[in-house]
Amino acid sequence: MSHESSSKPMYEQIFEDLLHQIHSGKYEPGERIPSEKELGEIYKVSRITSKKALELLTQEGIIVRQPGRGSFVAEDNSDAGSQSGYLLGTKGRREADKLLIGLVMTDFGDSYGTGLIYGMEEASRTHDAYLVLRRSLGEPAREEEAIKGLLELGVDGLIIFPAQGEYFNAEILKLVIDRYPLVLLDRHLKGISASSISTDNAAAARQLINYLFTLGHSHIALLTTPPQDTTAIEDRIEGFIQAHAESGIVVDRELWIQEIMATLPTAFTPENKLREKERIKRHLQDHPQITAIFALEHNIAQLAYEAASELGMDIPGDISIVCFDSPEYTGGFLFTHMRQRQEEMGRAAFENVLKLKKGEAVPPKVMLEAELITGSSTGRVRS
Incomplete structure (x- = not known):
């Protein structure tokens, strides 16, 4: 194969x-060509x-596949291979085609x-x-189906936000393995x-927890979805632990809730959110020493805010809440949070796929820094 085709x-x-x-002429009409295995x-x-x-060869009329026997060169294939953009001895696709x-x-x-998505679409x-989107809703089966479907569509590369799971x-x-872009x-x-682009989640979490320490908080609850083998969550937890170690503050895992499910895409229903909110209420009542909550994502922070408010707690007077990401243009409550550089991540992901397509x-x-944004959800610990 030529270097030109390597991408x-x-x-x-x-x-x-x-x-x-x-x-x-290496394979004559009617002659068998190598099998899938070969x-x-x-x-x-x-x-x-x-x-x-x-x-692809079958679709172009170049070969005929006979079940149980193999694949054979079609008797008349002189004009085959030029109907859908594949040209003999050239770049394969029509040059007029847009990258997908x-x-x-x-x-x-x-x-x-x-x-x-904004960043990728701009790129x-x-x-x-062009960009073609499919959601997996965090389900591996949907993710697999989406990948196969996009490959069948003939995309030139893939950007994948992997589903959570073990x-x-x-x-x-x-x-x-196939060195696909x-x-x-x-x-x-x-x-x-595989090439990856993400936030430096450990460093961002460490910065956020250190900010709470400067406000006098040392009994901090950690609220997260299941962290198993989801590196973004694992790295944020690691940053939480590192910040405590560097400040000489003991991590109290009794203050953690690690199995919040209601914010996952397939479980984001009013019934599940109500159930998780009640669970957070009981947790706060059982651990009155908690003065701050570190929610690993915005939707969990929102649940914690509602739970604390329904208990009659003032935010941030009685309890502070921090998280990753918080919409700043919805007119709602702005949490103190780490703002990820989403558009830059999207642009970089798209451009790197194009580079891989070219063989570069x-x-x-790649890990990008996040920015600490101070909102209305944090304050100093009351004496």
């Missing part, structure tokens, strides 16, 4: 290689990749996600390309050598 998805490279071999071994790719190359980048993300809203306009999606691993957004996946190197892990 293309592997299935396109295999397609073009086989197309060239057929038209150059192509996988030749090109060192997964069978799903080699299968897609064969499917797929985006798979859990969900988005005012507090987080919309800014990411797509700058580079005369295991990363196997489809992502296949993309990494891929950038992970907001978090990185352990053991996966990009940093494996």
Whole structure:
């Protein structure tokens, strides 16, 4: 394969290689070509990749696939391969085609996600390309379906905001193995050598907790969704612990709630929010020493605010609340929070996918600083 084709998805490279071999006479009409398994071994790719190359050849009328026998060169394929943008011995796609980048993300809203999309959409306009979005709602099955669907659509690269969960999606691993243009957004996946762009969550959490320390708070509750193998959450918890260690303050895990589910995309219902709010109320009543709450995301901070208010507590007089992200343009209550550089993250993710498509190197892990924004939810501890 040529260096020019190295930035293309592997299935396109295999397609073009086989197309060239057929038209150059290596495989005559009626002759069998290598199977999915054989192509996988030749090109060192997964069978799903080699299968897609064969499917493209079939769609173009270049080969005929016979169940149980294999794939054979079509008897009349002289004009094949030129009907859908694939040209023999050239760049593969018509040069007039626009680049198409797929985006798979859990969900988005005012507090987080919309800014990411703004940044990516702006970058797509700058580079005369298009962005196609699918939400996974945090479900691995939906994420897998979205990835497969976008690949079938023929996107030139993917940006993926991985679903929360104990295991990363196997489809992502296949993309990494196949050296497909891929950038992970907001978090990185352990053991996966894929390019990622995120906030420096540990440093941001450390800065936020140190700010609470300056206000005299030392009994701080931590409220989060399940943290297992979700690096953004794990890093924020690590920053929380580091800040305590550096200040010589003991971390009291009895003040934590680590299984808040109501803010996850598939569970964000009035019934679930009411149940979690009651749980936070009981937690505050059982631990009256709490003077501040560190919520790892805005929606959890909102639940904590409502729970404390319904208990008759004044914010920030009786209790302070901090979080990551807080909409500043909705006219609502502004929490003291760490503002992530969402639009910059989105732009960088889109541009890095384009670089990978061209075969250029990009940093494996980019982490951006967040900014501390002081809102109305924090104050000094009452004596």
